[in-house]
Amino acid sequence: xxxxxxxxxxxxxxxxxxxxxxxxxxxxxxxxxxxxxxxxxxxxxxxxxxxxxxxxxxxxxxxxxxxxxxxxxxxxxxxxxxxxxxxxxxxxxxxxxxxxxxxxxxxxxxxxxxxxxxxxxxxxxxxxxxxxxxxxxxxxxxxxxxxxxxxxxxxxxxxxxxxxxxxxxx
Numbered sequence: 001x002x003x004x005x006x007x008x009x010x011x012x013x014x015x016x017x018x019x020x021x022x023x024x025x026x027x028x029x030x031x032x033x034x035x036x037x038x039x040x041x042x043x044x045x046x047x048x049x050x051x052x053x054x055x056x057x058x059x060x061x062x063x064x065x066x067x068x069x070x071x072x073x074x075x076x077x078x079x080x081x082x083x084x085x086x087x088x089x090x091x092x093x094x095x096x097x098x099x100x101x102x103x104x105x106x107x108x109x110x111x112x113x114x115x116x117x118x119x120x121x122x123x124x125x126x127x128x129x130x131x132x133x134x135x136x137x138x139x140x141x142x143x144x145x146x147x148x149x150x151x152x153x154x155x156x157x158x159x160x161x162x163x164x165x166x167x168x169x170x
Contacts, residue, residue: 028107029108031047031098031099032047032048032110033110036113038086038115039086039116040087040088040116042085042086044083046081046097048079048080048108048110050107051071051104052078053073054073054078055073055078055102055103056070056073056101057101059082059098064087064095065087066086069084080101086112090114092115092116093114094111094112094114095114097112
């Protein structure tokens with residue numbers, strides 16, 4: 001029993017020790033998107049340091065419908081930077097953006113959130129509530145006048161019926 005436990009522990013240790021070495025040869029890193037939340041039609045800049053100094057990459061924003069785009073190396077902390085435009089027809093949701101390094105088998109992934117309107121571009125509601133029945137005073141004065149007239153006729157008819165039932169007569 002102890003021998004099996006040692007064998008399993010040794011195997012787990014070997015796999016754990018080999019994992020970081022594999023991560024240097026290939027693997028996945030982080031891709032940052034600015035802004036991370038965007039409205040359809042907006043521009044997004046992405047950057048990653050996974051490709052190393054002077055490393056370039058090809059970005060893939062096909063999940064959101066934007067296709068591929070280049071990431072070029074910059075002097076800023078060995079990062080590769082690229083830009084793409086979210087199509088105006090993009091639906092709200094969270095999309096994965098991927099960048100594959102030109103050399104090696106490394107890649108970077110990040111999330112982009114598409115919303116109907118950016119937080120600073122929120123559309124405020126205006127007008128009346130379209131409930132179909134009742135509601136506040138709407139923009140149509142003819143319908144409002146018809147409603148008031150119907151209430152007045154109902155009140156007059158109710159008063160007439162009450163007086164007749166008492167025998168007061170009109």
